Amino acid sequence: MQKSLLFFCILLVLFSCKSVKTYNEQISANHSVRGLKKDVDIAYGKLQKLHPRLYQYISKDKLDFKFDSLKKTITQPLSSKQFYEKIAPVIAEVKQGHITVSPPHNQFNNKEKKELLKKKFEFYQLDFEFLEDDLWIVNTNGIDSTLVGSKVIKIENDSVVKLINNYKKLFSSDGYNTTFKNRFIGLRFSGFYYKDKGFKDSITLTLSKSDSIFSRVFRRIPKDSTLASTTVDSLKKVKLSNDQKRVLKIKEKQKRKDNYKYGYEKSRDRYTRNLNFLGKDSTIAFIKIRSFGNGNYKVFYDESFAKIDSAKSKYLILDLRDNSGGRLAEVDKLYSYLIDEKYQFINKGETKTRQPFLKSMLSKGSPTGLKVAAVVMSPFIGVYNLFKSEKKEGKHYYSFPSVKVKKPSLNNFKGDIYVLINGNSYSASSILSTNLHATKRAVFVGEETGGAYNGTVAGLFKNVELPTSKVDMVFGLVQIEAPYKTEPDGYGIKPDVEIIPTIEDRLNNRDPELEWVLEDIKSKENN
Missing domain, CATH: 3.90.226.10 (2-enoyl-CoA Hydratase; Chain A, domain 1)
Known part of the structure; x- marks a missing residue:
């Protein structure tokens, strides 16, 4: 029994490693023109089928034209990231801010994940704000407070102005609002940079503060690195009395x-x-x-x-x-x-469906356990959804x-x-x-x-x-x-x-x- 269990675990690990490797190879390869055009059709088809306000801020004719034009620009094989940079601006034309598009990134096997969990990335400790057409560091969350108030000029060899102008094309606000993009680009700048560049072990920022320009490298460091300067004596456990333990608890x-x-x-x-x-x-x-x-x-x-x-x-x-x-x-x-x-x-x-909960739970990105539960409970969820929804004047409505x-x-x-x-x-x-x-x-x-x-x-x-x-x-x-x-x-x-x-x-x-x-x-x- 123990040998069988061990054999199964080894197979699971080997399969996991192989699937991670296969996935990473797939997303780094250039994809066929036919396959990418099919992806465009699938994306637009899903939106047409399930998004209840797809044409609220853009007419159907204009959106049809934009998706058709997108397909015509795909004339040669592209990587996943190149395709993402083409399709995201078109989907952003819908002007519905809750539609998000993300490129795939390399996955990690279990061993690599464990090692990564032991580290923190200093770059992610920074809080940015986009003010007066510039990107500023407004909080460092403990890593180096002297950087607060620094203007970011470049990241690696890329101009920040160029990066931000590119990122603004990849998402939208609800409708014609303009304040959201400037605020959101600052609030989530680290996330946009990850979408763009993928996994990094270190990032060099060129900064400006008080009329001086300097560079700073942000690295992945051990989470417990702050203990490095702590003396051995200070790390010794203090024996507590029962009353002290009770109070502490x-x-x-x-x-x-x-x-x-x-x-x-x-x-x-x-x-x-x-x-x-x-x-x-x-x-x-x-x-x-x-x-x-x-x-x-x-x-x-x-x-x-x-x-x-x-x-x-x-x-x-x-x-x-x-x-x-x-x-x-x-x-x-x-x-x-x-x-x-x-x-x-x-x-x-x-809504465009009388079963929005099931449609959501059975999404591609949902956890496997949630999908299994959705399938098992689908008869009950289906009946519950029917009671919560109604059809009126040809449209479906759901009641929260x-x-x-x-x-x-x-x-x-x-x-x-x-x-x-x-x-x-x-x-x-x-x-x-x-x-x-x-x-x-x-x-x-x-x-x-x-x-x-x-x-x-x-x-x-x-x-x-x-x-x-x-x-x-x-x-x-x-x-x-x-x-x-x-x-x-x-x-x-x-x-x-x-x-x-x-x-x-x-x-x-x-x-x-x-x-x-x-x-x-x-x-x-x-x-």
């Missing part, structure tokens, strides 16, 4: 609870959700939400608004800057604390829990609300902003949101791997929109007070949007 348990409640981001050593009170008398509550994607949001909002109610705060500042979205249920929950009457958070979502009319939460905030927004306020955070803006519940400060006022196609996603090139395409299956509309279509929530930060603000550690709000509150209090 309680503290660790509480820390785990807090990490879950506030949404701890280990890579950045920070929380996703934060509540603070500004000023001496707790008049102003300040909630910063970096995303709606992790942790126990229900406990956080219940506790936070109980604290705000207890403190008798008169003003609430909600910071949604650089919040690119997340869970619909979470923004619904938050909104229930910002309104004092019955509300419907979203409409029923338009947020469609239901609800009462506001207890301890809902009744004071003045300010919302800080920018181009990275996207997706779910834009749905929340639409509701607050339409009901005149808040004053908006900053710049136009990246997400559209009239909704976005998201909710559930379909992952498609194109068979020849292995290029990956992901797109939404359901139109998610608030019960409010504005004209013209295709733009975000416009701020009541527009404030665009400058690099000088960043260098001087100033927050001009927040400063304006605090001055406005001060003026109200004085009057």
Whole structure:
């Protein structure tokens, strides 16, 4: 029995190594013209079949022409990356920001993965921001704080301006919005660079700061490299008494609870959700939400608004800057604390299928276990989906829990609300902003949101791997929109007070949007 198990494990390892090698060889080879044109047809065909708003911002005739023209440009074999650089700009013409296209990259066998997990890449520790047509390092997350405020001129031998101009062609915002691209390119620059260049062990940046130009190499280093300077004595374990162990255990348990409640981001050593009170008398509550994607949001909002109610705060500042979205249920929950009457958070979502959950679960990129579960449970999921969907005037509609009319939460905030927004306020955070803006519940400060006022196609996603090139395409299956509309279509929530930060603000550690709000509150209090 043990010999059979050992033999099976050896076969599994050998097969895994072989499949990784085969895959890497496939994506590095040039693919046939016929195969690549078939990939184009498959990509467009999937979008036509399943995307409910494919022609919202571009006519069918124009999009047909662009895909036909793309096929005509494929006259010789191309690598997967070359094909990606051709098809991504065409798909971006749909102007639906939740459609993402990614090139394939070399895979690693289990041994290589284990070695990589022992290391961290310094380049990924950098936070970038695109301001005044330049790329700046605005945070280094502990590796070298002196680099903050440096302008990136080149990466390896490539001009950053050229890189950014190329990357902007590969994705889109929702509709005709322009703020999203500039903000998103900074927020996710490392990801774009990886898509472009693939795996790197080191990267050299040419930087400019205080009228001097210098280079800096960022490498993959051991995760525990910070222990290198620690003395042996300091690493010795201290023997704790039973009482000390008990106290330590309680503290660790509480820390785990807090990490879950506030949404701890280990890579950045920070929380996703934060509540603070500004000023001496707790008049102003300040909630910063970096995303709606992790942790126990229900406990956080219940506790936070109980604290705000207890403190008798008169003003609430909600910071949604650089919040690119997340869970619909979470923004619904938050909104229930910002309104004092019955509300419907979203409409029923338009979709091209009555089985969006199954279509999403059976995507190419879904985990094998999820696919197996979807197949086994398909009769039950199918019946459930049928109850959640309906057909009206020739269109299918799907009903999420947020469609239901609800009462506001207890301890809902009744004071003045300010919302800080920018181009990275996207997706779910834009749905929340639409509701607050339409009901005149808040004053908006900053710049136009990246997400559209009239909704976005998201909710559930379909992952498609194109068979020849292995290029990956992901797109939404359901139109998610608030019960409010504005004209013209295709733009975000416009701020009541527009404030665009400058690099000088960043260098001087100033927050001009927040400063304006605090001055406005001060003026109200004085009057």
